[in-house]
Amino acid sequence: MIIILKPEATKKDADEILVQIGSVGLKPLYMPGTERTVLGAIGDERKLGGLHLESNPCVDRITPILTPYKLVSRESHPADTIVEIGGAMIGSKRFTVIAGPCAVESMDQMLLTAQAVKDTGAHCLRGGAYKPRSSPYSFQGLGKHGLEILHDVSEKVGLPAVTEVIETEDVSLVEHYAAAFQVGARNMQNFRLLKALGRSSKPVILKRGMSATVEDLLLAAEYIVSEGNPKVILCERGIRTFETATRNTLDLNAIPYIKQHSHLPVIVDPSHGTGVREYVTPMAKAAVACGADGLIVEVHHDPKSALSDGHQSLDPDQFERFMDEIRPFVQAAGREL
Amino acid sequence: MIIILKPEATKKDADEILVQIGSVGLKPLYMPGTERTVLGAIGDERKLGGLHLESNPCVDRITPILTPYKLVSRESHPADTIVEIGGAMIGSKRFTVIAGPCAVESMDQMLLTAQAVKDTGAHCLRGGAYKPRSSPYSFQGLGKHGLEILHDVSEKVGLPAVTEVIETEDVSLVEHYAAAFQVGARNMQNFRLLKALGRSSKPVILKRGMSATVEDLLLAAEYIVSEGNPKVILCERGIRTFETATRNTLDLNAIPYIKQHSHLPVIVDPSHGTGVREYVTPMAKAAVACGADGLIVEVHHDPKSALSDGHQSLDPDQFERFMDEIRPFVQAAGREL
Amino acid sequence: MIIILKPEATKKDADEILVQIGSVGLKPLYMPGTERTVLGAIGDERKLGGLHLESNPCVDRITPILTPYKLVSRESHPADTIVEIGGAMIGSKRFTVIAGPCAVESMDQMLLTAQAVKDTGAHCLRGGAYKPRSSPYSFQGLGKHGLEILHDVSEKVGLPAVTEVIETEDVSLVEHYAAAFQVGARNMQNFRLLKALGRSSKPVILKRGMSATVEDLLLAAEYIVSEGNPKVILCERGIRTFETATRNTLDLNAIPYIKQHSHLPVIVDPSHGTGVREYVTPMAKAAVACGADGLIVEVHHDPKSALSDGHQSLDPDQFERFMDEIRPFVQAAGREL
């Protein structure tokens, strides 16, 4: 860690900090400059957290050398991690497609949609029973009844089910009905929920928050892994920027960044990432091309009647073309669909 | 509501939508243009939500006429709302200052800090027992024991206590120990939590999320109010932008916007809004000047030893100067401190 | 155009505006609602600009129905435009790669780099003689001498040259030496420059500004085309967001959006779009996959010695691998390299 002192800091101020650094077992370093004094701390800098050096009025700023996350970092674990969801191996040579409606609406809707995506080659089924919505007047999901439908359809059709969990107290219920958890963008920093999921044995798809940096996302994953659950799949789904032409700005730069800095698999959600049906397929291809391990995409048997996100959902015919269109790119990437 | 159709939409497509509009009791309007057809729906457009017109493939985009929130809007409730926290009247002529440490760390720390802010004229005490932190390796708060300390100190010193609640299951516990709830930026869209707080009788300070628009904030408040709790205080605490010179970008434009669109009181957090001790006082003055009803500010008896946010905390002497410096601006605003 | 009046607007206010709408030849429409009055204007709404209705104190907001650009819109010109740069057909079935150093530094540097990219299959050569730099203390380019080098190397190696123009007074000089102009992100809204380029007969690569919406970009292109030069190539090069892990956030959503809304060709700059050498190739593949017509990429014969942007430049070997790696994706997209 590098500690840059304020211009007015004295030698005595510096000495005090150097002693603190030494006291937690790191090697202190003193670098007086012409205009500023800089201090260094050599060793495992995560031990320095307890010193709260950033609160010291003599400190201007601090530059960490190491990443703040550890278990999810590629430095600590160079080989790619593969996470299994009911037979689908996310992060393997096989490219994974998770498809289904935004929300579970009824048994009919789920059956029709699930059968269609299964027939077209999807590997997992998505569908939300708990829907976080900006307005209290919007459809909030079917809750437990939605989970039951999802579970039944998953069994009938033979596709493992992925569904969102929005609160700690629901973790065991959701775990009972689904093959994998999904944590939505709004809950990426719901740390209590992350810790609870860290004590589960089922995989977690962790979506990036709308204003979360990739480092924030990796730290959120660290919460889950540090509690004991290594089965985390990261998901890029668009960030909030000044651009309003699309619902979000899909940040595909995050894919090679994550691949370089972490061993966890990463998938992309082109439905939320664009919010526009016509852009889902081109951006799915782009996600394949830059190295994503899979896609999570909204499909509805009748988007016009969808209770949420119909404008960004594909219908079964469109999903068939979607699969046909991404296939050559999956092959170009040296993978199989 | 104004519905703009795609260029390829036919008269038959338009007719279908016009029938739908009529079916929920609104007056449909047909406006064929030279290049595009536009439809209108006159009446309470919130009833149109169930039609999911945005999912219709013939629809290009939709422009609502009315605000999506209702109970918190000034149109529905023109007079200012005043919310009481243990005697402090937020939104009244008296300008309110809520002060205290970021986190409850110990009985000593709380007593020293609380007595200091009380002596200097603060109206409420803040202090977090549950701390949402980006990294799992950072101090996470004392939990229930922190609530007990906060409560005891609040009683001893005679200042009503405000503290953060981060999960639904903690609501009744926090309610027992504190005079008001605080919802942090990361939980602004934790809708389950908002609904639970809507069933409490204690006031809620609702902080704006880092990537939340002001409309999102008002919709989050609508969640609480629509469940039966009208005692909501909004709080601007900075949004995330490209600027890294300060921790967040304090969006004071939000204050006159909220005052125009809502009847709820609104306060400002210049500590998180800047993240820099030296900027807390100037930005507090600015908040007073543009119409905020109060401030929530971090004070610690010894910032250097603070377990979190020490770099943006004032010490008791600095807080005394802070109060002295904002006083003339409070008076210029026609209010009392 | 849809005009939403403020709640306090009277029938008389509305009538006044309706008369104004009629006076410029559009059909006025009166839609009184239960809480708000809405007005419509049917016809070519660009004629309404002169009325400045947004300045009317009775007007709350205005929703345009049509795009503000016309000549560059796909509605006005459904077929794809192909722009030629010295034999390279941008927007055709052939995918175009423009490669070369950030800045022209010397004859040797240009010759070595140009020969390498030519041998590897690049279609055009890039290289800046005028370098806009944030700091006055950074290398600012060789100016006219740089143009001469670029021109000579272009002739010797047999690659058409693309170079940045930063000021109106340089337009004829640059036109003399280069096959195509490049307008940098910082000059995307230098409207005097755009107009001057609109009077040239050479193609213009127009880079998106760091905080420009796609609509802003299309309006900037409209400036050039409306002056008489239809040879505009749009370029996505990343926008500025809160994310600091990469230099910019490459907004690939813009590609399908532009393809849907405009007939102009569009290319991507993965070097500036990421700012990290290792991410250039994956993001180039993504650009190919989502429908871009070409790439502009920084290559330097010795990045370590580059006077600018060396950290994001490929060396000749890396560029060879780059071409090999994007080829299968170009083929998957049904194009040729």
Add this chain to the structure above:
Amino acid sequence: MIIILKPEATKKDADEILVQIGSVGLKPLYMPGTERTVLGAIGDERKLGGLHLESNPCVDRITPILTPYKLVSRESHPADTIVEIGGAMIGSKRFTVIAGPCAVESMDQMLLTAQAVKDTGAHCLRGGAYKPRSSPYSFQGLGKHGLEILHDVSEKVGLPAVTEVIETEDVSLVEHYAAAFQVGARNMQNFRLLKALGRSSKPVILKRGMSATVEDLLLAAEYIVSEGNPKVILCERGIRTFETATRNTLDLNAIPYIKQHSHLPVIVDPSHGTGVREYVTPMAKAAVACGADGLIVEVHHDPKSALSDGHQSLDPDQFERFMDEIRPFVQAAGREL
């Protein structure tokens, strides 16, 4: 400067860089860590620019210790700079108000508006002859004729005139007619223009770009000052963020930041900073309160008929109330209006 090497960097790589650091006269420092090696360079780090260490493939990232600007920094020049515009002393104890229309439209409009703002106590007159507009179909300003009107009115009414210059070739013309230049947000990084203004003897009001960091703004000022013109006034006018409730997000945090890091005076533009007439006065008060040296505000004798920005312009009566309302805050700030 602190140089953090990549994990794979060898001792030989480090040695090579240390030799380079020494070769330009700085003291090199070698700090091998447990996981990473860190190098330091002690001395005037601006000399390191020529080494382009960021391009070295062994270098992960670089942390500068000193600010990249020098002449405009408070470290190099601790006392506040006062810039005079025709008698108005910006940065002095007197708070300065610059008022007038967005654009010069006619002699009548300018005379009526100028007389009104003069009578109410404004210190300078604003009015644009060259208007950079997003759309080529919007009013672009009267050009030279506008400058003549501005000049005549300035003389008649007795208010020094401030006007925008958008291109290097106009500098001497604008200099002839106006008391001070204004550089608009879109030209903040038009470096050729900045250099030309640096060779003028008239003051320059430099507006912050929509996506410029405060550091970018100070570097742009450094361009002007380093060419010989120390009379620079910085201007905060809002940045582009995800928030669409207001035209821009006025970043008042920038005011105390600039006051701490630079000796230059800084003013605020609450008209563009909000884009909403009703928010101009509250945000002007906030600007006063957080330490701005002045305001630049749009006033039009008849905003309804304004050719640009009428929606954010005050009429003469509103401007009178504006001055009355900010007065107590100016006094609270210990200044005079």
